Amino acid sequence: MRILVVGTGGVGSAFARIAQRRAFFAHCALADYDAERARALVAGLDDGRFSAHRIDASSKDAVVALIRETGADHVLNAVDPVFDVPVFDACLEARVAYLDMAMTLSEPHPERPYEKTGVKLGDYQFERDAAWRDARLLALVGIGVEPGAADVFARYAADELFSEIDEIGVRDGANLEVEGYDFAPTFSIWTTIEECLNPPVIWEKGRGWFTTEPFSEPEVFDFPEGIGPVECVNVEHEEVLLVPRFIDCRRVTFKYGLGDEFIDVLKTLHKLGLDATAKIDVKGVAVAPRDVVAAALPDPATLGDRMTGKTCAGTLVTGRGKDGAPRKVYLYHVADNETTMREYGSQAVVWQTAINPVAALELLAEGAWAGAGVLGPEAFPPKPFLDKLAALGAPHGMLELDPDA
Secondary structure (H helix, E strand, O other): OEEEEEOOOHHHHHHHHHHOOOOOOOEEEEEEOOHHHHHHHHHHHOOOOEEEEEOOOOOHHHHHHHHHHHOOOEEEEOOOHHHHHHHHHHHHHHOOEEEEOOOOOOEOOOOOOOOOOOEOOOHHHHOOHHHHHHOOOEEEOOOEOOOEHHHHHHHHHHHHHEEEEEEEEEEEEEOOEEOOOOOOOOOOHHHHHHHHHOOOEEEEOOOEEEEOOOOOOOEEEEEOOOOEEEEEEEOOOHHHHHHHHHOOOOEEEEEEOOOHHHHHHHHHHHHOOOOOOOOEEEOOEEEOHHHHHHHHOOOHHHOHHHEEOEEEEEEEEEEEEOOOOEEEEEEEEEEEHHHHHHHHOOOHHHHHHHHHHHHHHHHHHHOOOOOOEEEOHHHOOHHHHHHHHHHOOOOOEEEEEOOOO
């Protein structure tokens, strides 16, 4: 297998550090708009299987050219989802497999944004499923941790644990703290703004996809391994758009533990128009307000040595077990920042995201996963993936909860 990774920020760098310890690939090209960042990463790896390149991910032609130059047969898209379309289209044109960790962007309904969906996450990609199937190529979308591992947990629950599923609800929470910063997101602020301020999507059988107000339906969820109770709210996320395509259930939700301060900051950014992506003129310079916010905040990839705590990604499933009795299960993965920094030099949030495409690519290399078309993680057998995560040192956990609580 020959891999091209587009983007060497936090997740791309963590991917390379994890993959370096595996033998499933012959070569991995690491590409970034900042060529020096890619070169520094490759120099630190000191492994002849890696090479550094410059790329403009906004240009489909540039991506195609680099695919051909490097001889890649699999491309991992590790840049912000605003670049998904050119990278995704380039892979189809170059006839190589595509993987991403966040799907193409949504557009709210122009008249009733908090009731109806407009363009949904991933619509652009799923509308091109037939072209990928005709080409006998795989586009594996949403294969980070959320989406990604959370979707595999849902598939495992459907296959192994439940006879009927009422709700699949992804619940994400953490107790991470960053020393020296009053406000320092631990993941891309560009993506965080997008998913938290867009209308959250919910799916229900018989109704389909619909939207609600941002930060709606707060609930307190008690996260495992010492994280404890965190208030979670609805946000827009890919799992709600993926799970119903592949798994029979009655409802799908995604709730994120943001905290009051984080929500207040996001609301203020929105009120001031600083979440906008359309460029405005600032003293003769065209700039997008959201890019200014991102530039003003610390790079999440650099925060690991100031971070403490754990982050948890998981899937809460309710329904009836194989015996027909009510059942409620939380399948999850926890990453401890102290451990990920000590063992990989990557902070917990980006490491927890990056380990999943490593597992997926290794399964594709082995033939344990295979497919054609635009597919989510739910389309594949879950047990090989969970076994692979365990082999990579990232085993999942499972909690049996009171179905009446």
